[in-house]
Amino acid sequence: MKNCKKIIQKIPEYIYGELPAEEKALVFTHLKNCSSCAKELKTTSAVLKKVSQLKRPALPSSLYPAVLGKLEQRKAAAGKFWNLPFAAGFCLLILLAVFSNNHNTYSIRNINSGNTANEEKKSTKSKLVAEGLNEEIDLLSELDYKILDELFPEQAKALIK
């Protein structure tokens, strides 16, 4: 019975002619003397025969012209320095350089403008303090100073005077 299990496992290889000569002879002898394994061989062969009826799809025409066309295209693209991957990488580098530069300029500008505004605010505040308008100053918030300076520069000056 143990032997039968091993033989059954060898049946597909036996049918396909993939067994070495010695093993093939062993299986052949066993099949001659074992009716259940012989039956297994018969059913397996029948199944494989049925499955062989399934036709595999065939190519309607040669692929060579299409392959040649694609190959020529690739060769042409590879010969140009601006082929797609190269061009994409190059563009990305330029964009990165431009954006990083803009960001730096923007940051510097922000810092500069922030400093100027602070100085102006401070000067307005100090002038108001000097004029003794502490009460009014207390009521004014940081934002109010900015708005006052930006929207009504003349009135702010007048107030300081």
Add this chain to the structure above:
Amino acid sequence: MPAALDALENAGYNQRMVNPREEEKLLVAGLKTGEEQAFKMFVEKYQARAFSVAYSYLKNSEEAKDVVQESFIRVYEKVSSFKGDSKFYTWYYRLLFNLCHDAKRKKKIANIFSIFLPAKSEESSKEYEVVLKEKIKYGPEEKFAAGELAGKIESCLDKLSAKEKLVFELKHYQGFKIKEAAVILGIKEGTVKVLLFRAVQKLKKLLKEEEI
């Protein structure tokens, strides 16, 4: 290589008379030197079987055609890396198998993102399938019976696991040896034998259930 083959042909030999191993060597040598005639011979020799393998894996004729075309281009570009450790055709089918695998993976990813894209017509692909089917000429009744039987067998094959199906396709339909199938799929010979046995056993059971 064509020069070498021409010499043989001039001497009264034709390609069939050349030893297959010798022919493969000549073909590889021609491909390595970039000879167009060698490339044409290679494409025409391999295309039918390659298409069949790719189709069985991808189940779509257009995709199979694209993958096979790509595989030929890869061979043209990378044949210099073929050292001759294995047979050229197992090296080629391994390359083809990898491309099929990549195509399937890309398709899976594309399917995930397809919900964001407008629906695509599959008519062209279906038309191609019709052309393929019409190539097999049957009478109306035979056509129906053959189609029905083929459909049943196809559905039984689809019930096998992906690995079992691949091994069975390579062994049964493409006639590769177990050793070659192992090289192509990058698995051990023992594993191929086990998968083949399992595939046959499952098919036996499934065909019985389908009463074929």
